[in-house]
Amino acid sequence: MTTMAQETSAPATARGAEIRRHELAAFLRSRRERIAPEQVGLPxxxxxxxxxxxxxEVAQLSAVGVTWYTWLEQARNIQVSVQVLDALARTLMLDASERAHLFRLAGATDPTPAANCPSVTPALREMLRALEPIPACIQNSRYDILAYNRTYARLLGDLDAVAPEDRNCMLLVYTNSDWRAAIVHLDATMRLxxxxxxxxxxxxxxEPAWKMLLKRLQTEAPEFRENWERYEVVGNRTKIKEFLNPYVGHLTLEHTDLWLGPDAGPRMVTYTPRNEETRQRLEKLYEMAQGS
Structure with a gap:
């Protein structure tokens, strides 16, 4: 038996969804119109x-159909995946607040880690600080960088300058020019x-966040597509890393994963020096990072 309250709430819910669709359409149009073609490499x-x-042009840059995107700006009742929302956010150059607004209007949850991840406790952040000048960060199993100390921020360039939603080691290794230039054995690292x-x-x-990451890597990085099609599988292990840091020069480091739980999920990643020269250079890098 349907109650009067249920009959009243159903139209109200539908009206609310329609209002959000129109707000979403207006928001997309406003952000599309503010971007000059030259900003995205178009004449x-x-x-x-x-x-x-x-x-x-927005549809092409976001790898979605023109008709589908047109319907979205016309406030039609269509389903929007988080992968498409992520692509639109990047194409339209949305900042963190605008990106969050886009996902709210679409009634979706952004699976990309925000600048401040609630799972990273104050105690873990204090541990990262205490490890200085050893570079250290906290990553999840998808290689999202959830938190990091000052030395890690300058280990392969300027991580602070990277948007929070792009702070993912896979994306950075395959698409970020600073990271790629700093990795001594780049081809082997990408394959591994x-x-x-x-x-x-x-x-x-x-899982949506994993699908979103894979789609982005396959779209933006031909080298990833080639390595992914090898179907190679490698477990986690301690290894030696060599970086050509843009500030202090060559570094030889031992990579160690410190797991934060019983499952192979979140972990603290540390890079300890393998020689005295690297140790001294890390101390210099930490001093530089503190002043920046």
Whole structure:
């Protein structure tokens, strides 16, 4: 038996969803129109009348259908995946607040870690600080960097300058020019990390955040696609890393994973010096990082 309250709430819910769709459409249009073609590497052309980007350009840059994106700006009742929302957020150059607003309007949960992850406790952050000048960070099994100390922030460039949603070791190794330049054995590192990611994926098949990461890597990094198709699997292990740091030079470090629970999930990653020269250079790097 349907109660009067249920009959009243159903139309109210539908109206609320419709209002959000129209707000989402207006928000997308406003952000599309503020981006100059030159900002995304497109020619302006003499006959352009649309302020900012055209709908078809946003669709192309986000790897979605033009008709589908047009429906989205027309506030039609269609389902939007988190992968598409992530692609739109990057195409439209949304900042953290705008990205959160986009996901709220779409009624979706952003699976990308925010700048402040609630699972990283004050005690863990204090441990990261106490380890200085040893570079250390906290990562999850997807290689998202959830927290890090000052030396780690400058280990392979300037991590503070990277948007929180892009602070993922897989993305950085395959797409960030600073990280790629700092890794001495880049090809071997990329192949190894793809194999480790495949091993980790087995416990997270179908999860939106993992699907979103894989789609982005396959779209933006041809080298990842090549390594991923090898179907190699490698477990976690301690290893020696060599970096050419842009501030202090060559570093030889021992990578160690310190697991934060019984499962192969969140972990503290540390890089201890393998020789005295590296130790001294880490101390210098820490001093530089403190002053920046």
């Amino acid at each position: 302006r052309g003499a006959r352009r009348r649309t302020p900012g980007l055209r709908r078809e 990390m793809a194999a480790r990611l495949r091993a980790s994926l087995a416990g997270h098949l179908g």
